[in-house]
Amino acid sequence: MEPIPLSVFEAAVQVAGSALHYKSSLKQLLRNCGVSENGAERYSDLTKYQIFRNTWGDLDRDGVSGRKVQHRLVTALANLDKPDPNVPDVAAGRRSIAELRRLAQQAQLLVTPADLARAERRKAAAAEAADSTSKREQLAALNDAFQILHRQADKQRRGYDLEKLLSALFRWAELDYHGSYKTETDQIDGAITLDSFTYLIEARWRDEVAMATDLAAFADKVERRIDATRGLFISMAGFRPAAVDRYRQAKENRLVLFDGADLAWVLEGRFDFTDALRAKVRAASIQGDPYISVNRL
Incomplete structure (x- = not known):
């Protein structure tokens, strides 16, 4: 200079x-x-x-x-x-x-001030582009890890790794996330906060679908907390239809349901996670259905 x-x-x-x-x-x-x-x-x-x-x-x-x-x-x-x-x-x-x-x-x-403003806009645009590229790369890495989990033979290990994957996804989505924890009566797989609601997490990767007893046990954990608490149940194998029907007909339901296909859509970058969660909440509120697939939203 x-x-x-x-x-x-x-x-x-x-x-x-x-x-x-x-x-x-x-x-x-x-x-x-x-x-x-x-x-x-x-x-x-x-x-x-x-x-x-x-x-x-x-x-x-x-x-x-x-x-x-x-x-x-x-x-x-x-x-x-x-x-x-x-x-x-x-x-x-x-x-x-x-x-x-x-x-x-x-x-x-x-x-000039106009030159400075243009330079700031260019700088902001470049930073946004770099951040967008970085976010896409991070999501692609999460999706790669998800595909590897499908080949995991150790089922207990697979469930543990699913929790780690979801933790990384929630942080990628810049959500306020609390890791898994225990209380005197409950084991909670984690919690996120979105739009002033706290979502308790239940995440499982089993060969069989989640049954009515599984949903009832999780709903009980949610209902024992204040009204601003909801439940996000992620079952890779999906849910028994009759079990879901009970919550479609319930007078009050605070559960939102994700399955493996929903998670795949998010990790493939077809649907932002927070948008997917909001859309599922909206569908549960308007249509009374907590289990509409992401690809139908």
Whole structure:
């Protein structure tokens, strides 16, 4: 990065001294542009002109990093809309800003607010694209792990690994997640929070479908907690139809049901998990059905 031309520096000194009324305003500008707290306060007893000159000299000694701050200082001062109305000579302050702006543009140093806004938008878009790519890669890795689980011969190990996979999925979805825990009466596979509701998790990977007794036992855990608690039952093999019918006909139901096909749709990236959960809750509320497949939502 090239040094600031002397003419631009002198014009910047004039703006610092004539367009800013308070020393505190100048020191805040120095901080905003990257001057350290100690650097901004070092020359507080001097005039605004002297504070700026001495701070600039310190930045000269910092090499490339100091020049970057100097460039930001020139940009900030040249982009001032107008002088502080309390300065002794507002017209002189206005002229000093105009002169700095002219010289900075001539030296191709000036970054306008519009340029800064465009740069920020480009930076944000690039970060969003990178984050999106990273999220897709993370989800693909989770799906790969899911496929490996299908080949897991140790059923107990498979169930444990399913819990770990779901934990990673909930964190990927940026949900407030609490891992598995025990109380005096219950074993809970975890809990997530979404839209002010807490969902207790029951996750199982067995060869047989979940029966009415399984659903009833989990529903009992949920119902013994406050009304803002719901239950998310994930059964890879699905659910016995007659067992689900009881909850379709129930006066009050706080369970939402996922099966292996639902989970596959989410892990393949066809349906966002939080969107899927919200859609299932909406279907349970409107249609009274807690077990509508994700691919039908």
